Amino acid sequence: MYAYFVDGWLFCVAADAVHGPQVTLWGRKLTACVPADLGRFLSHAHGCEVLDVSYGPRGNPGVDGLGLVVRVQEVxxxxxxxxxxxxxxxxxxxxxxxxxAIPEREREGRLWLHPGETGSWPPPGHKPRWGDWQPPF
Structure with a gap:
């Protein structure tokens, strides 16, 4: 689990796909899932108007009303x-x-997989604003 603070206030947490913790939504696991399977679950919930799912510029699905973004992690x-x-x-x-409000460093790494895509961010040669920090995964 990774925690981010602003002025001493916890504002963001991110689960590690390998070490957890397991996060669920209506009994559906969100941690360490096959992206395509979880994508279908979120699309179905959106289609049924249960969740308002949107996709960020890097293709990550999320639900603004819940403060949730789902990223991928290479294991x-x-x-x-x-x-x-x-x-x-x-x-x-x-x-x-x-x-x-998701920290920029949480956006580093593999992009959400779509058929035929294997991209990652940042691209080679990009200098991030957070200096020498490296993602823990």
Whole structure:
């Protein structure tokens, strides 16, 4: 679990796909899932108008009303999901990379997989604003 603070206040947590913790939504696991399977679950919930799912510029699905963005993490067996969540105060537009409250360093790594894509961010040669920090995964 990774925790982010602003002025001493916890505002964002991110589960690690390997070490957890397991995060669920209506009994559906969100941590360490096959991205395509979780994507279908979120699309179905959106189609049934249970959740208002949107996709950020890097293709990550999320629910602004819940302060939830689902990222992917590379593990030994492939790529699995890892939920990143912010509190209600920061939930508005959390899927938006520019205006949302998800820390930029949580956007580093593999992009959400779509058929035929294998991209990652940042691209080679990009200098991130957070200096020498490296993601723990």
């Amino acid at each position: 030994a067996g492939g790529v699995v999901t890892r939920p990143v969540m912010v509190g209600r105060t920061w939930a508005d537009r959390c899927t938006d990379d520019w205006e949302g």
